[in-house]
Structures are given as C-alpha cells and as structure tokens.
Amino acid sequence: MRKWLLAALAATTLAGAAPAQAACDPDYSGVQLNFASQTGPYIASALQMAAKKWQEKTCGTVNVVEFPWSELYPKIVTALTSGEATFDGITFPPAWAPDFTDFLTEMPAAMREGKDWEDIAPVYRDRLMVWNDKVLSQSMDGDVHTYTYRIDLFEDPKEQADFKAKYGYDLAPPKTWKQYTDIAEFFNRPDKNLWGVAEAYRRGGQQFWFFFSHAAAYTNHPDNPGSMFFDPETMDAQINNPGWLRGFEEYIRASKLAPPNALNFSFGEVNAAMAGGQVAESIGWGDTGVIAADPKQSKISGHVGSAVLPGSDEIYNTKTKQWDKFPEIISTPFMAFGGWQAAVPQTTEHADAAWNFIQFLTSPEISGEATVTGGTGVNPYRISHTTNLQRWSSIFTDREAKEYLAAQADSIAAKNVALDMRLPGYFSYTEVVEIELSKALAGEEEPQKALDTIATEWNRLTDEFGRDKQLAAYRNAMGLPAK
Secondary structure: OOOOOOOOOEEEEEOOOOOOOOOOOOOOOOOEEEEEEEOOOOOHHHHHHHHHHHHHHHOOEEEEEEEOHHHHHHHHHHHHHHOOOOOOEEEEOHHHHHHHHHHEOOOOHHHHOOHHHHOEOHHHHHHHOEEOOEEOOEEOOOOOOEEEEEHHHHOOHHHHHHHHHHHOOOOOOOOEHHHHHHHHHHHOEHHHOEEEEEOOOOOOOOHHHHHHHHHHHHHOOOOOOOOOOEOOOOOOEOOOOHHHHHHHHHHHHHHOOOOOOHHHOOHHHHHHHHHOOOEEEEEEOOHHHHHHHOOOOOOOOOOEEEEOOOEEEEEEEOOOOEEEEEEEEEOOOEEOOOOOEEEOEOOOOOHHHHHHHHHHHOOHHHHHHHHOOOOOOOOOOEHHHHOOHHHHOOOOOHHHHHHHHHHHHHHHOOOOOEEOOOOOOHHHHHHHHHHHHHHHHOOOOOHHHHHHHHHHHHHHHHHHHOHHHHHHHHHHHOOOOOO
16 A cells, blocks of 8 residues: 555565476466565565465466665656566556556456456446556555544443533544544543544655545535546646635644644554554554554554544535535545556566466455455455455454444445546645645644645646646546546
C-alpha cells in the first residue's frame, strides 16, 4: 500500500533451479520476469510470496526489483519511454495510470471472464483497472479509508452515561463528522495519556488523503458525478468551495484533539498510536485494524472495532453554489490512493508469462493469504476477501473480523463512494495541497486562504499541462463520457 519506506535500492531475486516435478503448468522454464516494486516489505513481499509458489507451478522465476518510493516513478517512466525491455511487469498507484497507459499491454481476454474476474469488487474492476475503455492493469491491493475505534472505551457503561449526558446522544461509531469530533473531544484526556483521535498530518506523510476523506462527505455530490475536485465541464478547481472549507476546518479541529506530536504523524504513527492505546478512534487504511488487533503489536487487541467513514446529510452543490439537504446521511467513503496496480509494459518479451504471474498473484487464494499476512500491505479488493471469516480468525476475534470486513465491503460498495484523482502530474497538484495544509495546521494561514491558494495553483497547473488534456483525463478517471 502507501508506506513510503525510503531505503536504499534493493533487488531480490527468487532464482534457483527449476523444482523437481513432473510438469510445469504452464511451462515457463528458463523465463525470468523482472517486476518493479517499491522497497519492501509492503507490496514487494506480496510479490515475493507469490513468486515462490509461481515458480513451483510454472518453473519460471520472478526478480522483484525494489526502489525507494521517491525513485519508483522516475525509474518506471524512464523504462517505459526508453523503449527497452527493462521490466516485464510494474506495480504502481492508480494516480500514475495516465502517465503509463500508452506504454502498457491490454489484459488478455481470458483473464476478463469467469468467477475470479467477477470476484473483483466492481469499483476496482470497472473503474481503477480501466483507462480509455481498456483494462490495462490488475488491482493487487485495495485501498479505502475506514474508521477504527476502541470497543472497550465505547462500551464502558460509565463512558456511555457520561457521553450521553454531555452530548445528548448515545456513544457509538459516528455517522457524521460532527459526531466524530464530539467523540474525539470527549476522550481527549492528556492527563491520562489518552487522546481523542489519530490522523496523518505531516507533509510527505500521506496527509492530503486524510484531508480528502473529510472533504469527500461534503463535496462528492451524488447528483453531480466527478465534481469533487474539479468542474467536470471546465476543469476549474473546486477545492476552495464551502464544502472543502468545512472538511478542512474539521480536519484541523481533529488535529487539536490528537497526541501532542501529531503534526509529525504519517500513517505509520497513526497505526502505532491506535495499537498503543493512545487514542480512542482513528481513520486510515485497513492496516490500522489489522495491526491494532495483533497481540504481538498491540495493547488493545480483542477490542478493535471498525466502521465506514462518517458521512453527511448536507453536501455542497457546485452547480447551484448552495448546500443541498438530504433526508438521510449520505455515506461517502473515500478511495484514498486506490490500491496498488500491476501491469505489463509493451516492451516485454514475456507478456504471456507476466500476465500469468499477475493472474496467479491476484488469484483469490494467493491474494487472500496476502491480506492476512503482516507486512504485505495488501488490503481487501476481492469480494471473497471480505466473506471468508475463517481466514481472518488468525488475526481477529469473531466480532472484530465481522466489523472489519463489513467496513471494507460496505465502503467499496457504497453508492456514493468517492474516487481519488487520476491526472497527469498528480503529485504536482498534491504537493501544492501539502504545502498549504501544513501552513494552516500550524496556524500560519487561515483555512480559506490556504484553499484559495491551492485552487489558484491547481488552475495554473491545469493550464500548464493543457486544460483540454487534463479535462479529458479527469473525465475518464471519474467514469464520465468524453466531451
């Protein structure tokens, strides 16, 4: 997933003599595949686990070539544009898809049918794996933000009584972001080494995805698809509208109910704070629940609850420039990052073998094992990943497993699920966000001014990259027809 482990370049070769067996099925004897990955253990270890078993089955080998996060994009881009067969397979975040797709092979038709194909959750299969109506990659990891909380605190009778007396409603996983901050405020007890919430706030530490999760509830209007980040008709930035401001103000409010060093939190520190019993609740990727439930890593194992992110019954309408009130709370989970993809470059001489390995890597059995193996960074993206309770019993109690899997399944199946941006120059856009977020979190800039600055810079970047080109890419990424 999204663990930026900036280590030295490493290469792990799963080589050796072909296993002694009657037949290789299919026979890839003598074939070595080079797959690019970020430095492990996250994602790289999932490739390595699958490679060992694939070698036993096919007699082929896989060389997992690891690069620090900061080097992965330029290494892949250079390989793709050079015309040389540097890699037989690449792994990458969906945000990079617009820059890569012209150089990728289409997934074989045989992989796009049958029960394993139908088992992939539709938001991945039909959206994040597709570009210009072609399936050019395969999800190998699922990424959606969910909510994690401490069951022991939430179900303590005294805590329940005190909470209701103060806020006038029952203590339970929040349905709205207002309830989320109420809960954080209630449990914020620095004198007892307990704080309300943990989120990522550090520049370069995945902070913008956490901000986006807050804002999605107020900006991803169900009647205006694709209008969260930009106007899908003009490509004008929307990030400084009232919906974004409300989400930003709540994100800042949460930072003041977090541990005192929270402005230095990346996702790793979020997981540590939750597992260490420092906070009552948090948001983040599925790793949080897995780590917090692991008795080898956690002080709160056995007491880890999960739920879908809070939503809102008010969403800003970019067309009417007004808030729309809904009769019920709209659930708007955010597909932060979107999950690692695996693909095959056109330059490879082993396209059949590379796709066969990807099919094996992402098969229900092999990928299911990865989802419950610590360090792989693989979260659920198949329907079967969230329905096999027995597999998760090695990590969770029965209740923990049911809540965790329900949160994952309900989030990626939500009608109003919000997709992350996929644009050429994605990290140029998000770098601007991080600069301004950091200023506002530190109290150096007012939230509205920070958002206005981001919007101005986003519009400048869009013009610099080419407004028509960016608009076409944005509409494609959001599932809208070409203009």
